[in-house]
Amino acid sequence: MTNFLPLVEQFHSLQGEGYHAGKSAFFVRLAGCKVGCSWCDTKNSWDEKKYPSISIEKIIDRIKIAREKGASFCVITGGEPLQHNLDNFCKAIKKMTMGEELKPMKIHIETSGVNSISGSYDWITLSPKRHSPPKSYFLKNCNEIKIIINEIEDIEFAIQIKKETLKQYHPSKSEDGLKKEDKIFYLQPAWNNANGFSLAIDFVKNNPDWKLSLQTHKYLKIN
Ligand SMILES: C[S@@+](CC[C@H](N)C(=O)[O-])C[C@H]1O[C@@H](n2cnc3c(N)ncnc32)[C@H](O)[C@@H]1O
Numbered sequence: 001m002t003n004f005l006p007l008v009e010q011f012h013s014l015q016g017e018g019y020h021a022g023k024s025a026f027f028v029r030l031a032g033c034k035v036g037c038s039w040c041d042t043k044n045s046w047d048e049k050k051y052p053s054i055s056i057e058k059i060i061d062r063i064k065i066a067r068e069k070g071a072s073f074c075v076i077t078g079g080e081p082l083q084h085n086l087d088n089f090c091k092a093i094k095k096m097t098m099g100e101e102l103k104p105m106k107i108h109i110e111t112s113g114v115n116s117i118s119g120s121y122d123w124i125t126l127s128p129k130r131h132s133p134p135k136s137y138f139l140k141n142c143n144e145i146k147i148i149i150n151e152i153e154d155i156e157f158a159i160q161i162k163k164e165t166l167k168q169y170h171p172s173k174s175e176d177g178l179k180k181e182d183k184i185f186y187l188q189p190a191w192n193n194a195n196g197f198s199l200a201i202d203f204v205k206n207n208p209d210w211k212l213s214l215q216t217h218k219y220l221k222i223n
């Protein structure tokens, strides 16, 4: 199991997307992705050979500092973070951020769901991809689903994913009171794609069980 991970960047910012948008968060962007979305905004992260392998303790030292400054959770993203086995990393985050009067830091993950699960999470954001659909584990266990909209076929894919997800009933309750089956379904327009924006807005207007997610950090010109 890995104690070193290829790291693109780590930064303290606001979660820009989805249910937790606007909250103080620390991001760990791991390198490596084989999913290859043509519109990916993080293509620089795909080739893990370009990045140094950093010890998980060193990564967590920065997580601890960010927490002292106010980050309320850390977001593991990428690249596709689950290309790596994250069991040790998640365990170490929990262990190293726990204090006498301090609960362990919450861990969120952003994933396409194409790899097997490893690690354990307080929040799973699943962003399913049309050309490489997610494993059913993620449809069942994620907290939110965020589909990126470029063209009409993405809306059709979103409808199909929601149907599949609702088939995977999973009656358990998370700490914040949201039932696991109460997933939140988001359409997120692909950045700078006017067609994606108008398709997503029209669909959400007519389908109130969906919400719009915007990449608010990009409007704010922050990380
Ligand atoms: C860069 S990905 C990394 C995590 C993981 N590989 C995934 O796709 O979920 C982080 C989030 O950004 C979304 N994303 C990537 N490129 C985007 C774009 N051009 N416009 C809007 N969202 C985008 C992804 O769908 C995902 O929800």
Ligand SMILES: Nc1nc2[nH]cc(C(=O)O)c2c(=O)[nH]1
Residues within 6 Å of the ligand: 013, 014, 015, 016, 017, 027, 042, 077, 078, 110, 217, 222, 223
């Ligand atoms: N501020 C901010 N919020 C984000 N939410 C998900 C991101 C990601 O790239 O996974 C991201 C990101 O890159 N920046």
Ligand code: SF4
Residues within 6 Å of the ligand: 033, 034, 035, 036, 037, 040, 041, 042, 043, 078, 079, 080, 112, 129
């Ligand atoms: S899965 Fe995520 S990181 Fe990989 S190409 Fe798609 S959006 Fe980019």
Ligand SMILES: [Mg+2]
Residues within 6 Å of the ligand: 041, 042
């Ligand atoms: Mg991003």
